[in-house]
Amino acid sequence: MGYWGKIIGGTAGFFVGGPYGAVIGAALGHAADSGSIDAIRRPFEHGAAYDPARVAAMFGRRDEVFAIAVTVLAAKLCKCDGPVTRLEIDAFKRNFRIPPSSAKGIGRLFDKARDSNDSYETYAAQLAEAFGDNRGVLEQVLISLFAIARADGSLNAREQEFLRRVHRRFGLDQISWDRAFGEAPRRPMPVDEDDPYLALGVSRSTSPQELRAAWKRLMRENHPDSLAARGVPADYVARASDKVARINAAWDRIKRERGI
Numbered sequence: 001m002g003y004w005g006k007i008i009g010g011t012a013g014f015f016v017g018g019p020y021g022a023v024i025g026a027a028l029g030h031a032a033d034s035g036s037i038d039a040i041r042r043p044f045e046h047g048a049a050y051d052p053a054r055v056a057a058m059f060g061r062r063d064e065v066f067a068i069a070v071t072v073l074a075a076k077l078c079k080c081d082g083p084v085t086r087l088e089i090d091a092f093k094r095n096f097r098i099p100p101s102s103a104k105g106i107g108r109l110f111d112k113a114r115d116s117n118d119s120y121e122t123y124a125a126q127l128a129e130a131f132g133d134n135r136g137v138l139e140q141v142l143i144s145l146f147a148i149a150r151a152d153g154s155l156n157a158r159e160q161e162f163l164r165r166v167h168r169r170f171g172l173d174q175i176s177w178d179r180a181f182g183e184a185p186r187r188p189m190p191v192d193e194d195d196p197y198l199a200l201g202v203s204r205s206t207s208p209q210e211l212r213a214a215w216k217r218l219m220r221e222n223h224p225d226s227l228a229a230r231g232v233p234a235d236y237v238a239r240a241s242d243k244v245a246r247i248n249a250a251w252d253r254i255k256r257e258r259g260i
Contacts, residue, residue, distance in 0.1 A: 069127040070096055070141055071106055073166065074148055075113035076120035081158040084114060091151035095144040120162070124169035136222045136243070137236055138170040142180040175201040196250035196257075208260050215251040222247065 074092045078084040089110075092098070098106050131137045145166065149159040167177050179198060197204050200214045220226060224240045254260070 065126060065130040066137075068109070069123045069130075070144070071109050072113040072118075072123045073120055073127075073141075073145060075110045076123075077145055077148055077159065077162055079114045080162045081156050085152045087152040088148055091148040095147050121165055121169050124166045128170045132171070134221060134227065135170075135172060135176065136218075136227070136240070138172060139176045139180060140236055140239065140243075142167060142170065142172065142176065146180050173201075196253045199246055199250035200254070208258065211251075211254060211260070215247065218247045219244065 074096070075084075078088040078092070092110070093103075127141065128138060142163070145163060146155075149155055149163065155163075163180075164177075167180075170176075175198070179201070182198070197206070200211065200218060202211060202214050206214070222240050222243050224237050224244070227237045227240050
């Protein structure tokens with residue numbers, strides 16, 4: 001949960017410079033800790049444009065971009081249809097596993113983001129840039145946002161529009177939307193009650209060759225070792241084992257039903 005512990009630098013940056021300031025603040029905090037503070041200055045000495053994904057990659061701190069972006073997205077989502085409720089806040093803490101030791105700093109960023117005029121789509125775009133090589137993480141964030149939106153009742157039109165815009169910024173397909181819409185709030189259930197084709201993101205008319213290719217792609221995208229190597233936050237790596245189990249169970253069920 002180190003990425004939540006590093007949120008203080010990002011919070012300070014947000015107060016000064018909005019979304020870009022938040023990411024720079026987090027990167028500066030990491031650079032100061034590692035003694036590499038000059039490294040963040042050199043790439044921009046000659047007026048180069050700021051790129052949040054480049055800063056994150058430079059320091060290997062995509063997890064900090066993740067922490068800031070999901071906090072702001074959650075705050076904006078909770079506010080989009082009226083006053084923020086305790087049920088929504090609790091759902092945010094639960095779905096993103098906010099540790100008590102970081103709750104104060106996260107709370108400050110959440111409150112500031114809730115009341116700011118910055119566009120939430122900017123943060124969705126940042127997250128999409130930082131994790132563009134892993135759709136599984138972006139889809140899981142969307143699932144978590146759905147769960148927050150439903151915490152105080154059914155989805156309303158404003159929440160659905162918010163989630164649609166985030167979905168588009170993430171660059172996810174319709175199958176990812178359908179999965180997120182159906183999975184949130186997530187409840188433990190036997191895999192046999194799920195649609196195995198939906199789990200693989202394919203239709204029932206898909207050929208055996210295409211089915212196998214879809215299964216292999218999902219395994220590559222969601223394997224815990226692969227996620228960890230790409231800098232995905234540790235909490236999401238831990239959840240990946242369950243997702244891989246569901247993917248394999250869906251593939252096994254399809255093979256049994258089709259005799260593949």
